[in-house]
Amino acid sequence: MLSVIIATYNQENYVLDTLNSMLKSDVHDVELIVTDDCSTDRTPEVVEAWIDKNGHRFANAKLVKGSKNVGIVGNHRKGIAASKGSLLKGLAGDDWFLPGAIDVIKKYDGIKNTIFCSDVVEVNELTDKKRIRKNDQRLFMPMTSSERANLLAGVGCMILAPGAFYSRDVWEDSADLLCGIKHIEDYYLWFCSAKKGKQFVEVGFSSVCYRVHGNNICAPKFKKLSxxxxxxxxxxxxxxxxxxxxxxxxxxxxxxxxxxxxxxxxxxxxxxxxxxxxxxxxxxxxxxxxxxxxxxxxxxxxxxxxxx
Missing domain, CATH: 1.20.58 (Methane Monooxygenase Hydroxylase; Chain G, domain 1)
Known part of the structure; x- marks a missing residue:
C-alpha cells in the first residue's frame, strides 16, 4: 500500500489545494496521514473538516497532531510512524499532486531498497512563472554504492525532494542517522541510503507542483530570514x-x-x-x-x- 504523508505547519491558506489534488487520482487503496507541527493558525481545523468529508475515499485517513513543534524531520517521522504502507510519499502542505500522479506512483509499490525520483513542476507565486525541474541525471548512471555516495557528498543534494518517494526500508535503515537534524529530511537520507547500496531510479514523469512563495523555508536570497x-x-x-x-x-x-x-x-x-x-x-x-x-x-x- 502507498502511504502519503503530508506535513503541515501554518498552511491553512494552502493545504486544501494539497488535499484536493489527491482526489484527482484513484485513492481507495491509499493511506493518507496528515501531520501537524503545532500550527498557530487554523490548519488542523481545515484538515479535520476535509478528512471528515473525504476520508471514506481512502484506505485510511487521519490527522496526527503533536504536543510541541519538532520541525520538518520530526513531523515527517511522526507521520511515517503512524503509517502502514510499504511505499512512502512525503509532501509539504503547500505543494500539490498533479492529476493522475498517485496512480503512477502506486505502480512502484512492492519494490524494495529503492528511491524513486520524479520531475517537479515549480510554480513561483513571486514571479508568476512556471517551469519543469528535473533531477540531476548523473545520479542514475551505473556506479557502485561508494561512487554514488561520493557523488552526492561532492555535488550536494541532486534529488528534488518534492518529487521523491521510496520503499519503507529506505527510511527504516537510515532514519536514526537524522538525529540532530531538524529541517532537512532529504539530502542526508539520500547520502546514507547510497552508502547502504539503495537504488536510485528515475521514473520519468512529473508528479508534484512545488509552490514557491514568501514563506518557504528555503528563503529567497535577499529576504530577511526567519x-x-x-x-x-x-x-x-x-x-x-x-x-x-x-x-x-x-x-x-x-x-x-x-x-x-x-x-x-x-x-x-x-x-x-x-x-x-x-x-x-x-x-x-x-x-x-x-x-x-x-x-x-x-x-x-x-x-x-x-x-x-
Whole structure:
C-alpha cells in the first residue's frame, strides 16, 4: 500500500489545494496521514473538516497532531510512524499532486531498497512563472554504492525532494542517522541510503507542483530570514560537517562539503541587503575554488548556451 504523508505547519491558506489534488487520482487503496507541527493558525481545523468529508475515499485517513513543534524531520517521522504502507510519499502542505500522479506512483509499490525520483513542476507565486525541474541525471548512471555516495557528498543534494518517494526500508535503515537534524529530511537520507547500496531510479514523469512563495523555508536570497529559515541554514551546515567527517568520503568530496559549510556560515551571518549582497559574491569566489562546483558551473553554462 502507498502511504502519503503530508506535513503541515501554518498552511491553512494552502493545504486544501494539497488535499484536493489527491482526489484527482484513484485513492481507495491509499493511506493518507496528515501531520501537524503545532500550527498557530487554523490548519488542523481545515484538515479535520476535509478528512471528515473525504476520508471514506481512502484506505485510511487521519490527522496526527503533536504536543510541541519538532520541525520538518520530526513531523515527517511522526507521520511515517503512524503509517502502514510499504511505499512512502512525503509532501509539504503547500505543494500539490498533479492529476493522475498517485496512480503512477502506486505502480512502484512492492519494490524494495529503492528511491524513486520524479520531475517537479515549480510554480513561483513571486514571479508568476512556471517551469519543469528535473533531477540531476548523473545520479542514475551505473556506479557502485561508494561512487554514488561520493557523488552526492561532492555535488550536494541532486534529488528534488518534492518529487521523491521510496520503499519503507529506505527510511527504516537510515532514519536514526537524522538525529540532530531538524529541517532537512532529504539530502542526508539520500547520502546514507547510497552508502547502504539503495537504488536510485528515475521514473520519468512529473508528479508534484512545488509552490514557491514568501514563506518557504528555503528563503529567497535577499529576504530577511526567519528563525526557522536560520535553523534550516544551521541544519545544512550540520549535514555538510557530518559528510566531511565520514570515513568513506573521498578527500575531494570532503573538501566540497567543507566549502558548502563555509558558504552557509558566511550567508547565515549576513543580516541586511548590503551584507548579503557582499556575502553572495564572497560565496561565489569561495565556491569557484571547489573543483566539483566549478565543473557543475561549466556544465550549467553549456546547457544554457545549447538552449538559446
Amino acid at each position: 528563525i526557522t529559515q536560520r535553523d534550516f541554514l544551521k541544519d545544512e551546515m550540520v549535514v555538510n560537517i557530518q559528510i566531511s567527517r565520514d570515513a568513506e568520503v573521498s578527500l575531494l568530496a570532503k573538501y566540497s562539503a567543507m566549502v558548502r559549510f563555509v558558504s552557509g556560515f558566511v550567508f547565515s551571518k549576513s543580516y541586511d541587503y548590503v551584507g548579503r549582497s557582499v556575502a553572495m559574491w564572497l560565496l561565489r569566489v569561495i565556491r569557484l575554488a571547489d573543483p566539483i562546483y566549478f565543473k557543475n558551473a561549466i556544465i550549467k553554462v553549456g546547457e544554457r548556451i545549447l538552449n538559446l
